[in-house]
Amino acid sequence: EYMKYKDPKQPINTRIKDLIGRMTLAEKIGQMTQIERQVASADVMKKYFIGSILSGGGSVPAPQASPSIWVSMVNEFQKGALSTRLGIPMIYGIDAVHGNNNVYNATLFPHNVGLGATRDPDLIKRIGEATALEVRATGIQYTFAPCIAVCRDPRWGRCYESYSEDHTVVQQMTDIILGLQGEIPVNHTKGVPYVAGKDKVAACAKHFVGDGGTHNGINENNTIIDEHGLLSIHMPPYYDSIIKGVATIMVSYSSLNGVKMHANHDLGFVISDWLGIDRITSPPGENYTYSVQAGINAGIDMVMVPYNYTDYIDDLTSLVHKGIVNMNRIDDAVRRILRVKFTMGLFENPLADLSFADQLGKKEHRELAREAVRKSLVLLKNGNPPNQQFLPLPKKARRILVAGSHASNLGYQCGGWSIQWMGSSGDITTGTTILDAIKSTVADSTPVVYSENPDESFMKHNDFSFAIVVVGEPPYSETVGDSTDLTILDPGPDTIRTVCSAVKCVVVIVSGRPVVIEPYVPLMEALVAAWLPGTEGQGVADVLFGDYGFTGKLPRTWFKSVDQLPMNVGDPHYDPLYPFGFGLAINSS
Numbered sequence: 001e002y003m004k005y006k007d008p009k010q011p012i013n014t015r016i017k018d019l020i021g022r023m024t025l026a027e028k029i030g031q032m033t034q035i036e037r038q039v040a041s042a043d044v045m046k047k048y049f050i051g052s053i054l055s056g057g058g059s060v061p062a063p064q065a066s067p068s069i070w071v072s073m074v075n076e077f078q079k080g081a082l083s084t085r086l087g088i089p090m091i092y093g094i095d096a097v098h099g100n101n102n103v104y105n106a107t108l109f110p111h112n113v114g115l116g117a118t119r120d121p122d123l124i125k126r127i128g129e130a131t132a133l134e135v136r137a138t139g140i141q142y143t144f145a146p147c148i149a150v151c152r153d154p155r156w157g158r159c160y161e162s163y164s165e166d167h168t169v170v171q172q173m174t175d176i177i178l179g180l181q182g183e184i185p186v187n188h189t190k191g192v193p194y195v196a197g198k199d200k201v202a203a204c205a206k207h208f209v210g211d212g213g214t215h216n217g218i219n220e221n222n223t224i225i226d227e228h229g230l231l232s233i234h235m236p237p238y239y240d241s242i243i244k245g246v247a248t249i250m251v252s253y254s255s256l257n258g259v260k261m262h263a264n265h266d267l268g269f270v271i272s273d274w275l276g277i278d279r280i281t282s283p284p285g286e287n288y289t290y291s292v293q294a295g296i297n298a299g300i301d302m303v304m305v306p307y308n309y310t311d312y313i314d315d316l317t318s319l320v321h322k323g324i325v326n327m328n329r330i331d332d333a334v335r336r337i338l339r340v341k342f343t344m345g346l347f348e349n350p351l352a353d354l355s356f357a358d359q360l361g362k363k364e365h366r367e368l369a370r371e372a373v374r375k376s377l378v379l380l381k382n383g384n385p386p387n388q389q390f391l392p393l394p395k396k397a398r399r400i401l402v403a404g405s406h407a408s409n410l411g412y413q414c415g416g417w418s419i420q421w422m423g424s425s426g427d428i429t430t431g432t433t434i435l436d437a438i439k440s441t442v443a444d445s446t447p448v449v450y451s452e453n454p455d456e457s458f459m460k461h462n463d464f465s466f467a468i469v470v471v472g473e474p475p476y477s478e479t480v481g482d483s484t485d486l487t488i489l490d491p492g493p494d495t496i497r498t499v500c501s502a503v504k505c506v507v508v509i510v511s512g513r514p515v516v517i518e519p520y521v522p523l524m525e526a527l528v529a530a531w532l533p534g535t536e537g538q539g540v541a542d543v544l545f546g547d548y549g550f551t552g553k554l555p556r557t558w559f560k561s562v563d564q565l566p567m568n569v570g571d572p573h574y575d576p577l578y579p580f581g582f583g584l585a586i587n588s589s
């Protein structure tokens with residue numbers, strides 16, 4: 001039987017109207033429900049008309065699962081959704097926030113703070129394109145990215161997910177949306193969601209609004225700010241995202257002047273964060289029915305439940321029956337969700353295949369990531385008086401020492417949201433460590449010695465031309481990353497002192513944000529901020545040894561002491577170690 005909503009030749013509004021007119025309340029509420037893959041199955045999809053599934057951080061079908069295992073899993077769930085009365089396809093979301101980072105062998109790009117240092121929106125767009133392909137390689141059609149937080153205090157555990165403390169840099173970087181979702185056709189209405197097709201994914205601007213402005217950078221805390229501050233600092237990237245057709249917006253856990261954003265009225269479809277509505281109450285979940293009522297009535301369209309979906313469905317159903325949640329609100333939410341699904345062609349292509357499998361971690365993407373690493377490096381010091389330049393380093397030397405906790409640790413250079421939710425140490429996936437990059441860059445005749453944390457006798461009994469010391473922060477995510485002291489991981493400071501007092505050294509900092517470095521600067525010849533470069537460490541060696549120049553500019557103020565925080569460019573009392581926008585240049589040799 002012909003049904004208008006199944007006809008791709010029909011205008012989207014006609015398809016939405018026809019479909020929503022056929023839907024029962026249960027089918028509508030199902031669309032507003034997103035569950036975690038661990039509680040999903042084809043049967044659950046069919047029985048509850050579930051509209052969306054997600055992988056939470058680190059949630060994979062199997063360790064080191066191949067694209068075909070991912071595709072089979074996603075398709076299994078999709079078949080469940082398609083077997084419902086109306087056959088509305090589900091959409092699968094994942095945090096592909098620096099490449100498809102939960103997936104083994106994916107290209108992991110530099111985290112957003114490093115991309116902010118590049119000041120290169122075109123590069124970021126290309127990263128979006130590559131990321132879309134690597135997400136589609138796993139059969140997934142939706143990513144919870146970009147995070148467009150404007151981090152105003154580096155003590156925030158998610159500051160590395162923010163492109164910059166300056167909203168204009170963040171606004172520039174929303175071009176990643178055009179890469180992820182596709183360029184907007186000239187005839188497309190601005191502000192309406194747009195996703196080009198099978199090689200693109202729906203994106204998600206997050207976390208609305210003011211997530212980067214919480215008190216003392218405390219995660220999920222309260223952003224105390226006047227209207228002008230909100231609209232001039234935290235809101236502008238949302239305008240750019242919406243104009244660029246972003247398909248969804250995720251609400252922040254944080255509060256705005258005391259009001260929980262998940263319960264705050266006034267936007268593609270709006271999705272909650274994980275247990276986001278539960279946290280409307282203190283303690284979380286204390287009154288779930290109220291959480292559902294407040295969240296949905298505040299304009300959340302889809303709830304990332306993610307586990308107790310029957311409670312959510314039952315509560316919302318009874319709230320509608322009692323007239324506490326109006327059916328108009330339900331229809332508004334479902335229309336927004338259906339618009340994204342129709343726009344992106346999900347009804348025409350609901351099932352994935354392996355045609356993108358070879359995109360995962362492919363050479364061209366790794367080369368793109370390597371380019372991004374090169375452009376993200378910021379040179380903060382180069383040589384001591386009388387001002388001879390220390391960098392670029394010579395590829396031919398008598399003997400080179402590489403030291404430091406972060407020199408030979410792929411997990412450390414990738415940071416959080418890498419294979420595991422909070423990242424982890426060691427060989428977490430395929431990639432190139434900074435040590436391996438150095439070894440493959442120097443002349444064959446030049447010996448490279450690696451010692452993670454050499455002692456004084458080692459330094460005394462060995463003769464090196466110079467040393468490269470790579471230190472910084474361990475991986476972290478969200479609240480676990482909140483810090484009040486912002487020190488580098490021990491024994492980093494000792495390694496700097498021991499090595500750099502014995503031989504000329506360049507220190508490379510691998511961190512998600514500015515860290516305490518001021519006391520050690522006099523000890524070193526040169527200082528490089530590398531942020532969280534991801535899998536392609538070769539980009540670091542490319543620039544250290546002069547194959548490419550230093551072009552990166554600080555996307556954040558580098559403080560002298562944490563006692564100064566919060567301190568951002570434009571503040572009246574601005575006394576940084578290195579100011580926002582700072583970066584020494586070296587032309588490539």
Ligand SMILES: OC[C@@H]1[C@@H](O)[C@H](O)[C@@H](O)c2nc(-c3ccccc3)cn21
Nearest residue numbers: 054055056057095144206273274478
């Ligand atoms: O991974 C899905 C979303 C992600 O997109 C958001 O940016 C992030 O705030 C987030 N935190 C959790 C999460 C928090 C606590 C426990 C378990 C999971 C889940 N998520």
